[in-house]
Amino acid sequence: MNTHPPIICLSDISYCYPGAAAPVLDRLEFDFFAGNHTGLVAPNGSGKTTLFHIIMGLLKPDSGRIEIFGKTVSEEKDFLEVRHRIGLLFQDADDQLFSPTVLEDVAFGPLNLGKSKQEAVDISRRMLASLGLEGFEDRITLQLSGGEKRLVSLAAVLAMEPEVLLLDEPSAGLDEKTKEHLIEILRNLDISYIIVSHEIDFLADLADSVYTLQNGKIVLDTELHLHEHVHAHTYGRQPHKHD
Amino acid sequence: MIDEPFAHGNSVIHRIDPRFKIVFACALSIATAVSYRFPTLFFALGLALLLVVASRLHMGTVLKKLLVVFSFLVLLWLVLPLTFEGEVFTRIGPLKITRPGLILSAQITLKSVSIVMMFIALVTTAGFVTIGHAMDRLGxxxxxxxxxxxxxxxxxxxxxxxxxxxxxxxxxxxxxxxxxxxxxxxxxxxxxxxxxxxxxxxxxxxxxxxRGFNGRFYCLADFPAHYRNWIFTGLMTTSFAVLLLLELTAFA
Incomplete structure (x- = not known):
């Protein structure tokens, strides 16, 4: 049992896209605590990205209460602080990397936090180096490969030194080598995170617990049982042998 | 992809601060565009050729880029000498080719080829992103x-x-x-x-x-000072002055 209050507390959150027959999130309850490494696996269109966008204040829920770092947040100005402390990695890196060069993109967040140009450049160089991206500073973002774009986007989010990371399908479209590199990076981060992914193996490597979204609500995935953090599959709880 | 065939190179022109290159590309092309005298226009063409040679660009690619201009100019040469009113230079059957039409076509040809070559040598020798940063620094x-x-x-x-x-x-x-x-x-x-x-x-x-966007954009590029920028400035200012002198002496 966690004795500390949750850092993200969502209660009774409902959200319905205009024109949709049913709400994508329906009186959802969710508590996220510092130090949690949570996985979220659910079918397409079940509201995973919507949930992240609601936490970041990019979408306004139709009803419910959002409490982040102990404060109720509802207005745009409340979310400005949230965005400094929670980093969201978008599903499509092209959405995130809008600056012409890598260094400028990574420095964009620190500059918005009020750092001087020199400080922002130093933080960015350090962050790129820590992700194994030395020498990428002057690369043109649009000329990066898919894997490189993903890692640079992560560097851009981490450069703001967030306390929580929300990762939306971080492994999608990555080759095995880049995926392993990403797992290594995330494992070495001393940070709480929620990962949305369809890849059970990827979540098994990184998540302590896996939730799913069912009928607009978050539920602990009872079918998926991650064991020994090595692999997971639907019969993980059944006695079985490995070759 | 927008290809940038001239952006990468090691010539002296490539190494000049892009801000200086943009300023002079604009100044020289405006001066060329408003000039009418042939000595001025030939001087501009010579200067543009010199800049392209100094940039050590692949001539085949430069010519390929100029083809776009040439195709427009061919159309001009076909229409202007036949349609422009004035003293008849020669006749081909029922068609009259006028002297002012020929002169105007030649002027436009010299101007456009010179301006395009100036831009090829001075502007396209920096990448698109560098040009953006230089524009930012230019205010x-x-x-x-x-x-x-x-x-x-x-x-x-x-x-x-x-x-x-x-x-x-x-x-x-x-x-x-x-x-x-x-x-x-x-x-x-x-x-x-x-x-x-x-x-x-x-x-x-x-x-x-x-990522905390608050309406402000930032530009991190720095363009370090170098004496070669000032030598370039001196040479280009002199060329600009010569262009003006050649054009204005006619009206003196």
Missing amino acids: IPGKIVHLLLMSYRYIFVIEQEYQRLSRAVKIRGFVPGTNLHTYRTYAYLVGMIFVRAAERADQVYRAMRC
Whole structure:
């Protein structure tokens, strides 16, 4: 049992896209605590990205209460602080990397936090180096490969030194080598995170617990049982042998 | 992709501060554009040629780029000498070729070739991004610079989306023809690109807000001072003065 209050507390959150027959999130309850490494696996269109966008204040829920770092947040100005402390990695890196060069993109967040140009450049160089991206500073973002774009986007989010990371399908479209590199990076981060992914193996490597979204609500995935953090599959709880 | 065939190189022109190059490219081309005397125009052409040679660019590629201008000029040479009123230079059958028409065509040819070559040598020898940064440093409003840079950033993404849609119609047996079905399909395609571009803009803006975007854009590029920039400035200022003198002495 966690004795500390949750850092993200969502209660009774409902959200319905205009024109949709049913709400994508329906009186959802969710508590996220510092130090949690949570996985979220659910079918397409079940509201995973919507949930992240609601936490970041990019979408306004139709009803419910959002409490982040102990404060109720509802207005745009409340979310400005949230965005400094929670980093969201978008599903499509092209959405995130809008600056012409890598260094400028990574420095964009620190500059918005009020750092001087020199400080922002130093933080960015350090962050790129820590992700194994030395020498990428002057690369043109649009000329990066898919894997490189993903890692640079992560560097851009981490450069703001967030306390929580929300990762939306971080492994999608990555080759095995880049995926392993990403797992290594995330494992070495001393940070709480929620990962949305369809890849059970990827979540098994990184998540302590896996939730799913069912009928607009978050539920602990009872079918998926991650064991020994090595692999997971639907019969993980059944006695079985490995070759 | 927008190819930048001249952006990478090691010539002296490549190493000059792009801000200086932009300023002189603009100044020299304006001076050339408003000049009419042939000595001035030939001087401009010679200067442009010299700059292209000094940039050590691949001449074949330069000529290929100039072909676009030439194709426009051919049209001009076909129309202007025949349609411009004035003293007849020669007759080909029933057609009159006028002297003022020929002069005007020659002036336009010299001007356009010189200006394009000046821009090839001075502007395209820096990458698109560097040009954006240099414009920012020259005091061009940040919003214009970022509009330019973001267009450069996303034009490929939108082009890829167009390619995806285009493949999607092709694999379902679409063959364009001169019929309503084709026009409707293209209209849907264009409409869908606009919708996707708008969605993309929305997502990019969301990602920017997540990183604390407050309406301010930043430019981190630095252009270190070097004596060669001042030598270039001296030479270009002299050339500019010569251009003006050649043009203005006619009216003295």
